Amino acid sequence: MDIMYKGGRPMSETNFYAASHFDISRERKENTSMPSRHYHNGYEIFYLVSGDISYFIEDKSYQVVGGALLIINENEIHKLVNSSKESFERITLLFQEEFLEDMFPYNDSFHVLSSFSSGKNFMPLNGQEQSMIEKLFDKMIAEFTKQPPGYEYYLKTLLFELLIFIHRKTATLPAAEHHGNNPMNRKIFEIVDYLNQHYHEAQTIQSISSRFYISSSYFCKMFRENTGFTFTEYLNNVRIKEARQLLTGSTLKVADIAEKVGFESMTHFGRIFKEITGFSPLKYRQANKPDLD
Template identity: 85%
Template sequence: MELNFYEASKFDISRERKYNTSMPTRHYHNGYEIFYLVSGDISYFIEDQSYQVVGGALLIINMNEIHKLVNSSKESFERITLLFQEEFLEDMFPYNDSFHVLSSFASGKHFMPLNGQEQSFIEKLFDKMIAEYNKQPPGYEYYLKTLLFELLIFIYRKSSTLPAVDHTGGNPIHKKIFDIVDYLNQNYHETQTIQGISSKFFISPSYFCKTFRENTGFTFTEYLNNVRIKEARRLLTGSTLKIADIAERVGFESMTHFGRIFKDITSLSPLKYRQTYKAELD
């Protein structure tokens, strides 16, 4: 089986919507990688483990770990990839026996599902990094280091809350659940219920709820709301649609419900979010 080595950049970050990965073969590199799936659903292989990743999840990959992304659904997905070498942060590390910010990468805990507020926090960090990296204003490298260190602290703390790694193998997702995830990614704007999904995919509601959470890290409602709010955020900053029209377009039947869920996930009202982030993009 083909295996390639790539020399890692000192620091590199990119955000892209894709159908195919630019690195289709199994590969490894001499840098640390942080992969965040903004939207969509993909398979990811790291060493001898497989992960079925849905939007809102983070993957961390240690130096020289063999990995590969597979997009079996052939639908588009949006991802953020950050790659860096330790030397980029060497002047910021507090070296001591009790704490090393990169130790999470050696824990074997590659997969980190994030709740809505965590996703919003992470995406804001990534957005700042991408803006600094692309525009390179005065002092950008120092700010990049600060932002990256904040992200690594978050990962370190998040990793410590995750269960111990199961070394009996990977975590193959229930195929039917992955089909449901793909369906929700394409049809989030329609009315979706546990009963409706269970009937459509011939699975009992109780087993569906249990298996969905085990395989994705989210409840059905959490996942559906996150998909809808991601699209709402995109429309708020990338269009001139009225907020009520956006709420309806992404599947919310009332403005009140939309506003409450939006604020729960982003900590801002839809209007405040548009004012804040549209101004930054402009």
């Protein structure tokens, strides 16, 4: 266990881990197995599939909800905190720069890893971006796990595609900012926890504002500032993520799934589902049948 010194000031004990050339994993868990503070000599991309957590990178804190991406530079100290104790699902990708060097040489005009030093660690993604990113991660995990012929070259291609997306996304983000652990942050994340557990019930801005004793206008403003999503965007994303799992992991009828995840009409469900995933529910089910091999 090391003691890090930053700017001449001693910091609390922090673990160092040597990064693999490339590693990716997807897990649903309640607790993280990593120590509370750590760093490594590689680049990390963290994607929260579902749930809500707090994430600390150097001196910045982020309240992260499902559908958001974090990028962590080499040797940046970071830790994950799951104060709600509810399960969350995450994808973690860790790689070293050398993994890409032989296939994608860099030049002075464009360095695909420059996003990691921009200070913009946190990026909420809209529904279509989430769908695209999750498909990329799924392909990476399949290649990394099964290791078919040429898998390493395909992994590099997929990773480079992801890094270009991140580079372009970072350029559109406002100046880096983060939020402290004030009472309003905690209230918003009480609301997020509630929505994660009760997404299948009828939920409106007015009903949530009333339940949590906060004005509707202030609630909308603070929810967006703390999560990166509007209330409706977040609720729809949670519902559609659950619907996607039911479409591929059950034989329930589409109408039953729509009702089960909280949509009052098939028309509304179908429109939102296609808006977020790019597919109709039936086409999504057909395109994502489980691999029985």
